[in-house]
Amino acid sequence: xxxxxxxxxxxxxxxxxxxxxxxxxxxxxxxxxxxxxxxxxxxxxxxxxxxxxxxxxxxxxxxxxxxxxxxxxxxxxxxxxxxxxxxxxxxxxxxxxxxxxxxxxxxxxxxxxxxxxxxxxxxxxxxxxxxxxxxxxxxxxxxxxxxxxxxxxxxxxxxxxxxxxxxxxxxxxxxxxxxxxxxxxxxxxxxxxxxxxxxxxxxxxxxxxxxxxxxxxxxxxxxxxxxxxxxxxxxxxxxxxxxxxxxxxxxxxxxxxxxxxxxxxxxxxxxxxxxxxxxxxxxxxxxxxxxxxxxxxxxxxxxxxxxxxxxxxxxxxxxxxxxxxxxxxxxxxxxxxxxxxxxxxxxxxxxxxxxxxxxxxxxxxxxxxxxxxxxxxxxxxxxxxxxxxxxxxxxxxxxxxxxxxxxxxxxxxxxxxxxxxxxxxxxxxxxxxxxxxxxxxxxxxxxxxxxxxxxxxxxxxxxxxxxxxxxxxxxxxxxxxxxxxxxxxxxxxxxxxxxxxxxxx
Amino acid sequence: xxxxxxxxxxxxxxxxxxxxxxxxxxxxxxxxxxxxxxxxxxxxxxxxxxxxxxxxxxxxxxxxxxxxxxxxxxxxxxxxxxxxxxxxxxxxxxxxxxxxxxxxxxxxxxxxxxxxxxxxxxxxxxxxxxxxxxxxxxxxxxxxxxxxxxxxxxxxxxxxxxxxxxxxxxxxxxxxxxxxxxxxxxxxxxxxxxxxxxxxxxxxxxxxxxxxxxxxxxxxxxxxxxxxxxxxxxxxxxxxxxxxxxxxxxxxxxxxxxxxxxxxxxxxxxxxxxxxxxxxxxxxxxxxxxxxxxxxxxxxxxxxxxxxxxxxxxxxxxxxxxxxxxxxxxxxxxxxxxxxxxxxxxxxxxxxxxxxxxxxxxxxxxxxxxxxxxxxxxxxxxxxxxxxxxxxxxxxxxxxxxxxxxxxxxxxxxxxxxxxxxxxxxxxxxxxxxxxxxxxxxxxxxxxxxxxxxxxxxxxxxxxxxxxxxxxxxxxxxxxxxx
Numbered sequence: 001x002x003x004x005x006x007x008x009x010x011x012x013x014x015x016x017x018x019x020x021x022x023x024x025x026x027x028x029x030x031x032x033x034x035x036x037x038x039x040x041x042x043x044x045x046x047x048x049x050x051x052x053x054x055x056x057x058x059x060x061x062x063x064x065x066x067x068x069x070x071x072x073x074x075x076x077x078x079x080x081x082x083x084x085x086x087x088x089x090x091x092x093x094x095x096x097x098x099x100x101x102x103x104x105x106x107x108x109x110x111x112x113x114x115x116x117x118x119x120x121x122x123x124x125x126x127x128x129x130x131x132x133x134x135x136x137x138x139x140x141x142x143x144x145x146x147x148x149x150x151x152x153x154x155x156x157x158x159x160x161x162x163x164x165x166x167x168x169x170x171x172x173x174x175x176x177x178x179x180x181x182x183x184x185x186x187x188x189x190x191x192x193x194x195x196x197x198x199x200x201x202x203x204x205x206x207x208x209x210x211x212x213x214x215x216x217x218x219x220x221x222x223x224x225x226x227x228x229x230x231x232x233x234x235x236x237x238x239x240x241x242x243x244x245x246x247x248x249x250x251x252x253x254x255x256x257x258x259x260x261x262x263x264x265x266x267x268x269x270x271x272x273x274x275x276x277x278x279x280x281x282x283x284x285x286x287x288x289x290x291x292x293x294x295x296x297x298x299x300x301x302x303x304x305x306x307x308x309x310x311x312x313x314x315x316x317x318x319x320x321x322x323x324x325x326x327x328x329x330x331x332x333x334x335x336x337x338x339x340x341x342x343x344x345x346x347x348x349x350x351x352x353x354x355x356x357x358x359x360x361x362x363x364x365x366x367x368x369x370x371x372x373x374x375x376x377x378x379x380x381x382x383x384x385x386x387x388x389x390x391x392x393x394x395x396x397x398x399x400x401x402x403x404x405x406x407x408x409x410x411x412x413x414x415x416x417x418x419x420x421x422x423x424x425x426x427x428x429x430x431x432x433x434x435x436x437x438x439x440x441x442x443x444x445x446x447x448x449x450x451x452x453x454x455x456x457x458x459x460x461x462x463x464x465x466x467x468x469x470x471x472x473x474x475x476x477x478x479x480x481x482x483x484x485x486x487x488x489x490x491x492x493x494x495x496x497x498x499x500x501x502x503x504x505x
Numbered sequence: 506x507x508x509x510x511x512x513x514x515x516x517x518x519x520x521x522x523x524x525x526x527x528x529x530x531x532x533x534x535x536x537x538x539x540x541x542x543x544x545x546x547x548x549x550x551x552x553x554x555x556x557x558x559x560x561x562x563x564x565x566x567x568x569x570x571x572x573x574x575x576x577x578x579x580x581x582x583x584x585x586x587x588x589x590x591x592x593x594x595x596x597x598x599x600x601x602x603x604x605x606x607x608x609x610x611x612x613x614x615x616x617x618x619x620x621x622x623x624x625x626x627x628x629x630x631x632x633x634x635x636x637x638x639x640x641x642x643x644x645x646x647x648x649x650x651x652x653x654x655x656x657x658x659x660x661x662x663x664x665x666x667x668x669x670x671x672x673x674x675x676x677x678x679x680x681x682x683x684x685x686x687x688x689x690x691x692x693x694x695x696x697x698x699x700x701x702x703x704x705x706x707x708x709x710x711x712x713x714x715x716x717x718x719x720x721x722x723x724x725x726x727x728x729x730x731x732x733x734x735x736x737x738x739x740x741x742x743x744x745x746x747x748x749x750x751x752x753x754x755x756x757x758x759x760x761x762x763x764x765x766x767x768x769x770x771x772x773x774x775x776x777x778x779x780x781x782x783x784x785x786x787x788x789x790x791x792x793x794x795x796x797x798x799x800x801x802x803x804x805x806x807x808x809x810x811x812x813x814x815x816x817x818x819x820x821x822x823x824x825x826x827x828x829x830x831x832x833x834x835x836x837x838x839x840x841x842x843x844x845x846x847x848x849x850x851x852x853x854x855x856x857x858x859x860x861x862x863x864x865x866x867x868x869x870x871x872x873x874x875x876x877x878x879x880x881x882x883x884x885x886x887x888x889x890x891x892x893x894x895x896x897x898x899x900x901x902x903x904x905x906x907x908x909x910x911x912x913x914x915x916x917x918x919x920x921x922x923x924x925x926x927x928x929x930x931x932x933x934x935x936x937x938x939x940x941x942x943x944x945x946x947x948x949x950x951x952x953x954x955x956x957x958x959x960x961x962x963x964x965x966x967x968x969x970x971x972x973x974x975x976x977x978x979x980x981x982x983x984x985x986x987x988x
Contacts, residue, residue, distance in 0.1 A: 068977075069975075069977060070977040070980060071977055071981055072977065072980035072981050072984050073906075138893070139893045139894065139898075140893075142892055142893045142898070143892070143893045143894045145892065146887055146892060149932070149935075150939060153935075153939060153940045154939055154940060160940065161940050161941075164936075164940075165932055165933075165936065168928070168932060169925065169928065169929060169932075172892075172925055172928050173925045176921045176922075176924060176925055177921065179902070179905065179921070180905065180909075180917060180918070180921050183902070183905050183906050183909050186906065186909075187906070187909045187910050
């Protein structure tokens with residue numbers, strides 16, 4: 001499999017197809033759409049060999065590709081995957097397909113650019129997860145902002161300009177300081193390879209600064225309270241496809257960044273500052289959960305629920321330090337991190353699906369207000385069934401994917417402290433409250449108005465994508481073993497790295 | 506030192522300058538005799554002159570090692586070779602962009618081309634300067650050509666005013682340069698940069714430091730560093746856009762050489778002193794340029810402040826005071842010229858007869874009426890903001906790296922913060938072009954076609970992208986040029 005350059009193909013096939021669609025232009029958009037669909041399907045299919053041939057018994061990087069990129073910086077075009085990046089790559093390839101299909105008839109304004117932007121995004125996002133050289137990582141990480149900036153700005157809602165500029169500047173500010181940290185590490189290590197950063201001995205002061213610089217970049221992306229304010233704006237204004245990609249993939253980059261950079265590069269600082277992260281995560285879980293309850297806009301509600309759920313990711317990643325400090329062993333730390341990963345994948349599927357559901361309603365009624373709906377079940381039974389499944393997954397009900405991650409993280413928190421677990425477990429109540437109340441008001445009850453009475457149920461295209469996502473959500477909830485097994489060795493290795501000290505003895 | 510035998514071939518390293526001096530006369534004569542009717546001829550001839558010049562330089566001007574000529578007044582090395590080649594290229598692109606604009610406005614005169622060539626000659630002299638005198642001759646030749654070129658549209662009072670401003674302030678700067686040089690000469694007894702590089706080493710006498718201060722002021726003025734930047738926005742806004750394009754792009758190469766030859770090489774022994782003088786200027790320049798650019802409503806003026814901000818980055822490379830820093834500045838300069846050529850090129854092509862596309866609002870909805878121009882501007886704006894995959898990112902990264910390795914963490918943090926501030930006003934241009942509806946009927950009309958310039962502009966944007974994806978070769982070249 002090494003000779004096929006599979007990862008390169010996964011990155012550049014969507015980018016090249018995106019450019020092709022762009023060149024075809026709006027006039028041959030019928031062809032352009034099919035090209036976009038074919039490219040996104042091909043990318044997903046090509047990611048299967050990665051799954052099939054991935055050796056889950058080792059934490060080493062696999063499917064490695066390496067070539068000199070910039071000799072002046074000793075930077076390489078260096079790609080590879082391990083147990084934490086592979087699921088995210090597959091998730092990216094998967095979630096682009098519904099975006100392409102969802103825009104099929106809906107996007108009439110500059111459709112060629114719409115598809116091009118999403119395909120280019122897909123390639124760049126896969127690049128972020130596959131890059132093993134931090135300069136290459138940063139290259140993809142930043143380049144991704146451009147298509148997203150345009151997606152929100154061109155196809156977004158009324159306040160799209162405000163939202164997209166806020167989105168861009170927030171993330172740009174965060175990442176610039178990450179760049180400063182990367183340059184510092186480069187000057188010390190002599191190259192930009194992530195592995196050599198991880199092996200670099202650093203004093204506690206250095207680690208603390210580096211940790212904070214990374215925190216700025218990743219916290220904005222996750223997003224963690226209190227730098228989350230760009231997300232509700234961006235989500236509300238973005239077109240459906242933009243919200244899906246934002247929630248399903250882009251937020252995961254923050255979590256991925258913590259696992260790939262913060263923990264292994266600055267383990268001692270992470271250990272020292274873990275309480276900060278745990279506190280911010282719990283605030284996100286609880287406070288933002290309350291904020292979600294009072295939203296009157298469906299997209300905003302799901303956006304806040306995303307922030308709350310991502311709190312579990314950061315909690316799961318850092319709870320290992322609390323476990324070590326309170327019990328003296330790392331047992332259970334693996335569980336927390338596996339929970340964080342499972343939560344990322346599950347949230348990618350569920351939040352993406354929920355945004356698609358809102359998109360389905362919005363396309364018909366052109367309102368995102370909860371009060372504009374009611375009794376949708378009587379006119380759209382198929383839609384109602386699927387939406388209820390996603391809502392249950394969002395509130396973390398067993399046999400849905402949402403349960404897996406939350407349960408693992410809460411279990412791990414129990415080892416650290418009863419109180420962490422208690423606070424984290426509040427999400428089961430809050431999540432149920434905001435999600436199920438949303439469902440109650442939108443789906444059930446008497447038919448609210450004429451608009452709802454005239455609703456047509458899902459067409460084949462919509463049923464296909466939502467149905468497929470529902471199957472994925474249930475499959476992951478019923479049988480999470482393959483996913484947990486896939487990342488087992490990597491997570492174990494990561495925990496070892498995270499609790500090891502880099503300080504000179 | 507034994508005098509080598511003078512033959513024709515021993516002048517080969519100076520071929521670009523000699524050729525250009527002759528070519529200026531030829532173009533001037535052709536212009537005189539071709540007369541009013543055949544306006545385009547001089548322009549075409551000048552482009553030809555530049556192409557032939559580049560070919561001659563490639564064929565004969567290549568030097569493998571450092572060579573000095575004319576009693577050590579003139580130096581030819583690989584750096585000079587590359588910079589001269591870049592000068593030919595950049596000027597050709599600038600002239601290509603500006604032609605249609607000037608034709609439409611009836612200001613396409615031969616003088617423009619002749620003055621552009623003499624300015625280029627001044628740049629070349631500066632690039633090859635190896636003595637205080639040669640430096641001064643280069644600076645003045647360039648400056649005099651630029652004054653005249655700003656004012657050459659004589660019926661335009663705004664342009665005349667900005668030329669006057671520039672002339673008066675620049676004369677003071679030249680005086681300061683000359684004064685500083687005289688002090689350095691008086692205290693060291695030599696004009697040759699080679700000698701100065703050897704003789705001058707710390708601790709310096711107060712007189713030399715004072716002379717140095719005058720020199721630094723002049724250099725800062727030429728670069729447009731705060732607080733000597735006052736002329737720059739007025740000149741950029743007041744001059745016809747074609748002239749702004751010329752003034753903002755090619756001379757950057759010369760100003761880089763001014764610092765590298767005079768300060769970094771000749772006054773190498775005083776590096777701690779002059780980097781210390783430049784450091785606060787760099788910080789002020791970065792902050793003022795980027796912050797003031799935010800509130801501009803005129804695109805040319807905004808780009809002027811953006812130039813000031815970018816000059817701040819270039820100066821930061823010098824402040825590092827290391828070979829890595831100088832090569833970072835070189836890379837930044839070359840990349841910046843490519844980007845600024847494109848940005849003003851877009852303004853030129855977006856303008857039409859009776860309509861100057863110089864207000865930011867004129868760019869509202871540009872995407873709808875000219876997708877190519879909008880896409881080019883998008884790439885250039887993101888590149889100047891320093892967002893990958895465009896080349897501007899690497900330029901900033903190179904400066905950041907040089908600052909870390911020379912232990913200037915605070916400067917680095919200021920630079921990083923200012924690059925975020927800068928991103929805002931570049932984004933605003935993109936926002937206007939892509940997210941807004943056209944503002945007025947005048948700006949909604951279809952653009953006129955200047956096919957050659959459009960192709961060149963597309964290639965310009967492509968270069969910004971390709972150099973961004975594969976930055977390796979140019980980065981290595983810049984590293985090699987500055988040993």
